[in-house]
Amino acid sequence: MKVLLVDAFPMVRAALTGLVEQHFAGAQVQGVDTTAAARAALAQGVPRLVLLDLRVDGGFELLQQIHREHLMLPVVVISGSDETEDALQAIGAGAMGYVPERSDLNMLVQALQLVLAGGTYVPQLKPRAEEAPTAASAAPALPDWAELPLTPRQKHVLHLLTQGLSNKLIARELGVSVDTVKDHVAAVLKALGVNSRTQAVVIATQKTR
Template identity: 80%
Template sequence: MKVLLVDGFPMVRAALTGLIEQHFGGAQVQGVDTVDAARQSLAQALPRLVLLDLRVPGGFELMEEIHQTHLLLPVVVISGSDDTDDALRALSSGAMGYVPERSDLDTLVQALHLVLAGGTYVPPLKPRVDETAAAAPASPTPDWGALPLTPRQKHVLHLLTQGLSNKLIARELGVSVDTVKDHVAAVLKALGVASRTQAVVVATQRVQRGA
Protein backbone atom coordinates (compact mmCIF):
# COMPACT_ATOMS: atom_id res chain seq x y z
CA MET A 1 0.00 0.00 0.00
CA LYS A 2 1.42 3.35 -1.07
CA VAL A 3 0.73 6.38 1.11
CA LEU A 4 1.46 9.96 0.08
CA LEU A 5 2.25 12.17 3.08
CA VAL A 6 2.21 15.92 2.50
CA ASP A 7 3.61 17.83 5.48
CA GLY A 8 6.02 20.72 5.77
CA PHE A 9 7.78 19.50 8.93
CA PRO A 10 10.51 16.82 8.57
CA MET A 11 10.08 15.52 12.14
CA VAL A 12 6.33 15.09 11.65
CA ARG A 13 6.87 13.26 8.36
CA ALA A 14 9.37 10.95 10.03
CA ALA A 15 7.05 10.22 12.96
CA LEU A 16 4.00 9.57 10.78
CA THR A 17 6.02 7.42 8.39
CA GLY A 18 7.20 5.22 11.26
CA LEU A 19 3.68 4.95 12.66
CA ILE A 20 2.12 3.94 9.34
CA GLU A 21 4.83 1.41 8.53
CA GLN A 22 4.42 -0.09 12.01
CA HIS A 23 0.64 -0.49 11.89
CA PHE A 24 0.06 -1.15 8.18
CA GLY A 25 2.09 -4.07 6.95
CA GLY A 26 3.76 -3.50 3.61
CA ALA A 27 2.97 0.23 3.58
CA GLN A 28 5.30 2.43 1.56
CA VAL A 29 5.19 6.07 2.61
CA GLN A 30 6.39 8.86 0.34
CA GLY A 31 6.81 12.09 2.28
CA VAL A 32 6.85 15.44 0.47
CA ASP A 33 6.82 18.99 1.81
CA THR A 34 5.23 20.98 -1.05
CA VAL A 35 2.09 20.87 -3.16
CA ASP A 36 4.16 20.78 -6.35
CA ALA A 37 6.02 17.69 -5.15
CA ALA A 38 2.70 16.08 -4.25
CA ARG A 39 1.31 16.77 -7.73
CA GLN A 40 4.39 15.22 -9.32
CA SER A 41 3.97 12.11 -7.19
CA LEU A 42 0.28 11.82 -8.05
CA ALA A 43 1.08 12.16 -11.76
CA GLN A 44 3.52 9.25 -11.57
CA ALA A 45 1.37 6.79 -9.62
CA LEU A 46 -1.73 7.07 -7.46
CA PRO A 47 -1.33 6.09 -3.81
CA ARG A 48 -3.91 4.21 -1.75
CA LEU A 49 -4.20 7.10 0.73
CA VAL A 50 -3.16 10.73 1.06
CA LEU A 51 -2.33 12.35 4.40
CA LEU A 52 -2.35 16.13 4.11
CA ASP A 53 -1.45 18.97 6.46
CA LEU A 54 -3.48 21.94 5.25
CA ARG A 55 -0.85 24.33 6.59
CA VAL A 56 1.26 23.43 3.56
CA PRO A 57 0.82 26.37 1.14
CA GLY A 58 -1.81 25.43 -1.42
CA GLY A 59 -3.02 22.49 0.65
CA PHE A 60 -6.72 23.22 0.28
CA GLU A 61 -6.37 23.66 -3.47
CA LEU A 62 -4.53 20.32 -3.69
CA MET A 63 -7.28 18.57 -1.76
CA GLU A 64 -9.96 19.99 -4.04
CA GLU A 65 -7.96 18.93 -7.11
CA ILE A 66 -7.67 15.38 -5.78
CA HIS A 67 -11.40 15.27 -5.05
CA GLN A 68 -12.27 16.48 -8.54
CA THR A 69 -9.72 14.41 -10.47
CA HIS A 70 -9.43 11.26 -8.35
CA LEU A 71 -12.80 10.98 -6.62
CA LEU A 72 -12.13 7.59 -5.06
CA LEU A 73 -8.71 8.51 -3.62
CA PRO A 74 -9.23 9.13 0.12
CA VAL A 75 -7.61 12.16 1.73
CA VAL A 76 -7.17 12.41 5.50
CA VAL A 77 -6.43 15.88 6.87
CA ILE A 78 -3.99 16.16 9.76
CA SER A 79 -4.88 19.48 11.38
CA GLY A 80 -3.75 21.66 14.26
CA SER A 81 -7.36 22.80 14.71
CA ASP A 82 -10.42 21.08 16.18
CA ASP A 83 -12.72 23.94 15.18
CA THR A 84 -16.02 22.82 13.65
CA ASP A 85 -15.85 25.33 10.79
CA ASP A 86 -12.37 24.15 9.79
CA ALA A 87 -13.48 20.51 9.82
CA LEU A 88 -16.64 21.27 7.87
CA ARG A 89 -14.69 23.15 5.22
CA ALA A 90 -12.19 20.31 4.84
CA LEU A 91 -14.88 17.63 4.66
CA SER A 92 -16.95 19.68 2.24
CA SER A 93 -13.86 20.01 0.02
CA GLY A 94 -13.42 16.27 -0.24
CA ALA A 95 -11.57 15.02 2.84
CA MET A 96 -12.69 11.61 4.13
CA GLY A 97 -11.11 12.11 7.53
CA TYR A 98 -10.18 15.00 9.80
CA VAL A 99 -7.72 14.22 12.60
CA PRO A 100 -6.59 17.04 14.95
CA GLU A 101 -2.94 16.83 15.95
CA ARG A 102 -4.02 16.63 19.60
CA SER A 103 -5.38 13.12 18.89
CA ASP A 104 -3.46 10.18 20.31
CA LEU A 105 -1.72 7.67 18.06
CA ASP A 106 -4.34 4.96 18.54
CA THR A 107 -7.04 7.37 17.37
CA LEU A 108 -5.05 8.20 14.25
CA VAL A 109 -4.53 4.52 13.42
CA GLN A 110 -8.24 3.78 13.93
CA ALA A 111 -9.17 6.76 11.75
CA LEU A 112 -6.92 5.55 8.93
CA HIS A 113 -8.35 2.02 9.12
CA LEU A 114 -11.87 3.45 8.99
CA VAL A 115 -11.17 5.64 5.96
CA LEU A 116 -9.40 2.81 4.12
CA ALA A 117 -12.51 0.70 4.71
CA GLY A 118 -14.65 3.33 2.98
CA GLY A 119 -15.86 5.24 6.03
CA THR A 120 -15.51 8.85 7.16
CA TYR A 121 -13.72 9.89 10.35
CA VAL A 122 -14.78 13.01 12.24
CA PRO A 123 -13.46 13.61 15.77
CA PRO A 124 -15.29 15.34 18.63
CA LEU A 125 -15.24 19.01 17.66
CA LYS A 126 -15.54 22.29 19.48
CA PRO A 127 -19.08 23.69 19.13
CA ARG A 128 -19.61 26.98 17.36
CA VAL A 129 -20.01 29.92 19.74
CA ASP A 130 -22.53 32.62 18.82
CA GLU A 131 -21.20 35.90 20.18
CA THR A 132 -24.74 37.19 20.79
CA ALA A 133 -25.61 34.13 22.83
CA ALA A 134 -22.28 33.49 24.51
CA ALA A 135 -23.50 34.81 27.84
CA ALA A 136 -26.79 32.91 27.76
CA PRO A 137 -27.22 29.73 29.82
CA ALA A 138 -26.39 26.57 27.89
CA SER A 139 -29.45 24.72 26.67
CA PRO A 140 -29.74 20.98 27.38
CA THR A 141 -28.69 18.53 24.71
CA PRO A 142 -31.83 17.59 22.76
CA ASP A 143 -33.19 14.12 22.25
CA TRP A 144 -32.53 12.72 18.77
CA GLY A 145 -36.26 12.09 18.76
CA ALA A 146 -36.81 15.82 18.17
CA LEU A 147 -35.38 15.51 14.65
CA PRO A 148 -37.92 15.11 11.81
CA LEU A 149 -36.71 11.63 10.91
CA THR A 150 -38.22 8.17 10.96
CA PRO A 151 -36.76 5.65 13.43
CA ARG A 152 -34.87 3.94 10.59
CA GLN A 153 -33.47 7.28 9.35
CA LYS A 154 -32.31 8.08 12.90
CA HIS A 155 -30.53 4.73 12.98
CA VAL A 156 -28.87 5.54 9.64
CA LEU A 157 -27.82 8.95 10.97
CA HIS A 158 -26.29 7.28 14.02
CA LEU A 159 -24.32 4.92 11.79
CA LEU A 160 -23.18 7.85 9.65
CA THR A 161 -21.76 9.56 12.75
CA GLN A 162 -19.73 6.37 13.31
CA GLY A 163 -18.19 6.78 9.86
CA LEU A 164 -19.71 3.67 8.26
CA SER A 165 -19.93 3.43 4.49
CA ASN A 166 -23.24 2.73 2.73
CA LYS A 167 -22.18 -0.90 2.25
CA LEU A 168 -21.47 -1.38 5.95
CA ILE A 169 -24.70 0.39 6.92
CA ALA A 170 -26.62 -1.93 4.59
CA ARG A 171 -24.98 -4.93 6.24
CA GLU A 172 -25.78 -3.57 9.71
CA LEU A 173 -29.45 -2.96 8.86
CA GLY A 174 -29.96 -6.01 6.67
CA VAL A 175 -31.14 -3.97 3.69
CA SER A 176 -29.84 -3.17 0.20
CA VAL A 177 -27.31 -0.46 -0.53
CA ASP A 178 -29.95 1.31 -2.66
CA THR A 179 -32.27 1.45 0.34
CA VAL A 180 -29.48 2.93 2.44
CA LYS A 181 -28.90 5.57 -0.23
CA ASP A 182 -32.58 6.53 -0.04
CA HIS A 183 -32.39 6.85 3.74
CA VAL A 184 -29.18 8.90 3.53
CA ALA A 185 -30.79 11.25 1.00
CA ALA A 186 -33.72 11.77 3.39
CA VAL A 187 -31.36 12.49 6.29
CA LEU A 188 -29.40 15.04 4.24
CA LYS A 189 -32.62 16.79 3.26
CA ALA A 190 -33.87 16.91 6.84
CA LEU A 191 -30.57 18.32 8.12
CA GLY A 192 -30.30 20.82 5.26
CA VAL A 193 -26.88 19.63 4.08
CA ALA A 194 -25.50 18.50 0.73
CA SER A 195 -23.25 15.57 1.65
CA ARG A 196 -22.91 12.76 4.17
CA THR A 197 -19.71 14.28 5.54
CA GLN A 198 -21.56 17.53 6.26
CA ALA A 199 -24.31 15.49 7.91
CA VAL A 200 -21.74 13.88 10.21
CA VAL A 201 -20.42 17.27 11.28
CA VAL A 202 -23.88 18.77 11.78
CA ALA A 203 -25.03 15.73 13.74
CA THR A 204 -21.95 15.85 15.96
CA GLN A 205 -22.50 19.55 16.52
CA ARG A 206 -26.15 19.04 17.50
CA VAL A 207 -25.21 16.37 20.01
CA GLN A 208 -22.79 18.82 21.61
CA ARG A 209 -24.84 21.99 21.41
CA GLY A 210 -28.49 21.15 20.93
CA ALA A 211 -30.65 20.83 17.81
Protein backbone atom coordinates in the same frame (compact mmCIF):
# COMPACT_ATOMS: atom_id res chain seq x y z
CA MET B 1 -0.30 0.05 0.26
CA LYS B 2 1.15 3.32 -0.98
CA VAL B 3 0.53 6.42 1.14
CA LEU B 4 1.33 9.99 0.13
CA LEU B 5 2.13 12.23 3.10
CA VAL B 6 2.17 15.99 2.52
CA ASP B 7 3.61 17.95 5.45
CA ALA B 8 6.16 20.73 5.61
CA PHE B 9 7.80 19.61 8.87
CA PRO B 10 10.44 16.83 8.68
CA MET B 11 9.86 15.65 12.27
CA VAL B 12 6.11 15.35 11.69
CA ARG B 13 6.68 13.43 8.45
CA ALA B 14 9.04 11.06 10.24
CA ALA B 15 6.60 10.47 13.11
CA LEU B 16 3.62 9.88 10.83
CA THR B 17 5.62 7.63 8.53
CA GLY B 18 6.67 5.45 11.46
CA LEU B 19 3.10 5.31 12.77
CA VAL B 20 1.59 4.26 9.44
CA GLU B 21 4.28 1.67 8.73
CA GLN B 22 3.89 0.23 12.24
CA HIS B 23 0.11 -0.18 12.13
CA PHE B 24 -0.48 -0.99 8.45
CA ALA B 25 1.46 -3.98 7.18
CA GLY B 26 3.13 -3.40 3.84
CA ALA B 27 2.52 0.35 3.88
CA GLN B 28 4.97 2.44 1.89
CA VAL B 29 4.90 6.12 2.81
CA GLN B 30 6.17 8.77 0.44
CA GLY B 31 6.69 12.02 2.32
CA VAL B 32 6.84 15.36 0.54
CA ASP B 33 6.97 18.92 1.86
CA THR B 34 5.36 20.96 -0.93
CA THR B 35 2.22 20.79 -3.05
CA ALA B 36 4.39 20.80 -6.18
CA ALA B 37 6.14 17.64 -4.99
CA ALA B 38 2.76 16.13 -4.11
CA ARG B 39 1.43 16.78 -7.61
CA ALA B 40 4.56 15.23 -9.11
CA ALA B 41 4.08 12.15 -6.94
CA LEU B 42 0.43 11.86 -7.97
CA ALA B 43 1.43 12.10 -11.62
CA GLN B 44 3.73 9.10 -11.16
CA GLY B 45 1.03 6.94 -9.60
CA VAL B 46 -2.12 7.29 -7.50
CA PRO B 47 -1.61 6.13 -3.90
CA ARG B 48 -4.14 4.30 -1.72
CA LEU B 49 -4.36 7.20 0.74
CA VAL B 50 -3.25 10.81 1.13
CA LEU B 51 -2.41 12.45 4.45
CA LEU B 52 -2.44 16.23 4.03
CA ASP B 53 -1.56 19.10 6.34
CA LEU B 54 -3.56 22.06 5.02
CA ARG B 55 -0.96 24.46 6.40
CA VAL B 56 1.33 23.49 3.53
CA ASP B 57 1.31 26.39 1.06
CA GLY B 58 -1.50 25.68 -1.40
CA GLY B 59 -2.74 22.72 0.64
CA PHE B 60 -6.43 23.56 0.35
CA GLU B 61 -6.17 23.95 -3.41
CA LEU B 62 -4.40 20.59 -3.58
CA LEU B 63 -7.25 18.99 -1.64
CA GLN B 64 -9.77 20.41 -4.11
CA GLN B 65 -7.69 19.23 -7.07
CA ILE B 66 -7.43 15.68 -5.71
CA HIS B 67 -11.19 15.62 -5.23
CA ARG B 68 -11.74 16.77 -8.81
CA GLU B 69 -9.20 14.53 -10.52
CA HIS B 70 -9.16 11.46 -8.24
CA LEU B 71 -12.67 11.29 -6.80
CA MET B 72 -12.18 7.86 -5.21
CA LEU B 73 -8.81 8.70 -3.60
CA PRO B 74 -9.38 9.22 0.14
CA VAL B 75 -7.70 12.20 1.79
CA VAL B 76 -7.31 12.55 5.54
CA VAL B 77 -6.59 16.09 6.67
CA ILE B 78 -4.22 16.56 9.59
CA SER B 79 -5.10 19.95 11.06
CA GLY B 80 -3.90 22.25 13.77
CA SER B 81 -7.50 23.35 14.32
CA ASP B 82 -10.40 21.66 16.09
CA GLU B 83 -12.93 24.29 15.00
CA THR B 84 -16.10 22.97 13.39
CA GLU B 85 -16.02 25.51 10.57
CA ASP B 86 -12.51 24.43 9.57
CA ALA B 87 -13.59 20.79 9.51
CA LEU B 88 -16.67 21.59 7.41
CA GLN B 89 -14.53 23.54 4.96
CA ALA B 90 -12.10 20.64 4.55
CA ILE B 91 -14.90 18.11 4.20
CA GLY B 92 -16.72 20.30 1.72
CA ALA B 93 -13.54 20.34 -0.38
CA GLY B 94 -13.45 16.54 -0.48
CA ALA B 95 -11.65 15.26 2.63
CA MET B 96 -12.86 11.88 3.95
CA GLY B 97 -11.29 12.34 7.36
CA TYR B 98 -10.38 15.25 9.63
CA VAL B 99 -7.94 14.73 12.50
CA PRO B 100 -6.80 17.63 14.73
CA GLU B 101 -3.13 17.47 15.69
CA ARG B 102 -4.14 17.33 19.36
CA SER B 103 -5.58 13.84 18.72
CA ASP B 104 -3.73 10.91 20.25
CA LEU B 105 -2.07 8.28 18.08
CA ASN B 106 -4.83 5.73 18.61
CA MET B 107 -7.38 8.19 17.27
CA LEU B 108 -5.29 8.77 14.15
CA VAL B 109 -4.94 5.04 13.54
CA GLN B 110 -8.70 4.61 14.00
CA ALA B 111 -9.34 7.42 11.55
CA LEU B 112 -7.13 5.85 8.91
CA GLN B 113 -8.72 2.43 9.40
CA LEU B 114 -12.22 3.85 8.97
CA VAL B 115 -11.33 5.84 5.87
CA LEU B 116 -9.51 2.91 4.25
CA ALA B 117 -12.59 0.77 4.91
CA GLY B 118 -14.73 3.25 2.97
CA GLY B 119 -16.07 5.18 5.93
CA THR B 120 -15.55 8.73 7.14
CA TYR B 121 -13.91 10.08 10.27
CA VAL B 122 -14.73 13.28 12.13
CA PRO B 123 -13.86 13.57 15.83
CA GLN B 124 -15.70 15.64 18.39
CA LEU B 125 -14.96 19.25 17.58
CA LYS B 126 -15.60 22.56 19.29
CA PRO B 127 -19.26 23.55 18.96
CA ARG B 128 -20.11 26.59 16.92
CA ALA B 129 -20.41 29.77 18.93
CA GLU B 130 -24.19 29.85 18.57
CA GLU B 131 -24.34 26.24 19.79
CA ALA B 132 -22.21 26.71 22.91
CA PRO B 133 -23.96 25.00 25.83
CA THR B 134 -25.36 27.10 28.64
CA ALA B 135 -24.96 26.12 32.27
CA ALA B 136 -28.53 24.81 32.27
CA SER B 137 -27.97 22.62 29.21
CA ALA B 138 -24.41 21.47 29.84
CA ALA B 139 -25.45 18.02 31.05
CA PRO B 140 -24.69 15.29 28.47
CA ALA B 141 -27.67 14.03 26.47
CA LEU B 142 -28.28 10.82 24.60
CA PRO B 143 -27.77 11.12 20.82
CA ASP B 144 -31.46 11.08 19.97
CA TRP B 145 -31.11 14.25 17.85
CA ALA B 146 -34.63 15.27 18.83
CA GLU B 147 -34.11 18.70 17.27
CA LEU B 148 -33.17 17.26 13.87
CA PRO B 149 -35.97 16.85 11.28
CA LEU B 150 -35.40 13.11 10.88
CA THR B 151 -37.55 10.02 11.20
CA PRO B 152 -36.49 7.33 13.71
CA ARG B 153 -35.09 5.19 10.87
CA GLN B 154 -33.16 8.15 9.45
CA LYS B 155 -31.71 8.83 12.90
CA HIS B 156 -30.61 5.20 13.06
CA VAL B 157 -28.93 5.56 9.67
CA LEU B 158 -27.26 8.79 10.82
CA HIS B 159 -26.00 7.02 13.94
CA LEU B 160 -24.45 4.29 11.79
CA LEU B 161 -22.86 6.95 9.58
CA THR B 162 -21.18 8.43 12.65
CA GLN B 163 -19.64 5.00 13.26
CA GLY B 164 -17.94 5.21 9.86
CA LEU B 165 -19.97 2.37 8.30
CA SER B 166 -20.24 2.06 4.53
CA ASN B 167 -23.60 1.67 2.78
CA LYS B 168 -23.02 -2.07 2.51
CA LEU B 169 -22.39 -2.46 6.24
CA ILE B 170 -25.37 -0.25 7.09
CA ALA B 171 -27.54 -2.42 4.86
CA ARG B 172 -26.34 -5.51 6.70
CA GLU B 173 -27.00 -3.90 10.07
CA LEU B 174 -30.54 -2.84 9.12
CA GLY B 175 -31.40 -5.94 7.10
CA VAL B 176 -32.25 -3.96 3.98
CA SER B 177 -30.81 -3.54 0.50
CA VAL B 178 -27.93 -1.19 -0.33
CA ASP B 179 -30.30 0.77 -2.60
CA THR B 180 -32.63 1.31 0.35
CA VAL B 181 -29.73 2.57 2.42
CA LYS B 182 -28.78 4.99 -0.36
CA ASP B 183 -32.34 6.33 -0.31
CA HIS B 184 -32.19 6.77 3.47
CA VAL B 185 -28.81 8.52 3.28
CA ALA B 186 -30.07 10.85 0.53
CA ALA B 187 -33.09 11.71 2.68
CA VAL B 188 -30.85 12.43 5.68
CA LEU B 189 -28.62 14.74 3.62
CA LYS B 190 -31.63 16.59 2.24
CA ALA B 191 -33.20 17.00 5.67
CA LEU B 192 -29.95 18.35 7.15
CA GLY B 193 -29.27 20.61 4.17
CA VAL B 194 -25.82 19.17 3.44
CA ASN B 195 -24.16 17.69 0.36
CA SER B 196 -22.18 14.79 1.76
CA ARG B 197 -22.43 12.08 4.38
CA THR B 198 -19.29 13.43 6.03
CA GLN B 199 -20.94 16.82 6.56
CA ALA B 200 -23.90 15.00 8.10
CA VAL B 201 -21.50 13.22 10.48
CA VAL B 202 -20.04 16.58 11.56
CA ILE B 203 -23.52 17.92 12.36
CA ALA B 204 -24.42 14.76 14.27
CA THR B 205 -21.16 14.90 16.21
CA GLN B 206 -21.87 18.45 17.34
CA LYS B 207 -25.41 17.60 18.42
CA THR B 208 -24.13 14.91 20.79
CA ARG B 209 -21.81 17.21 22.72
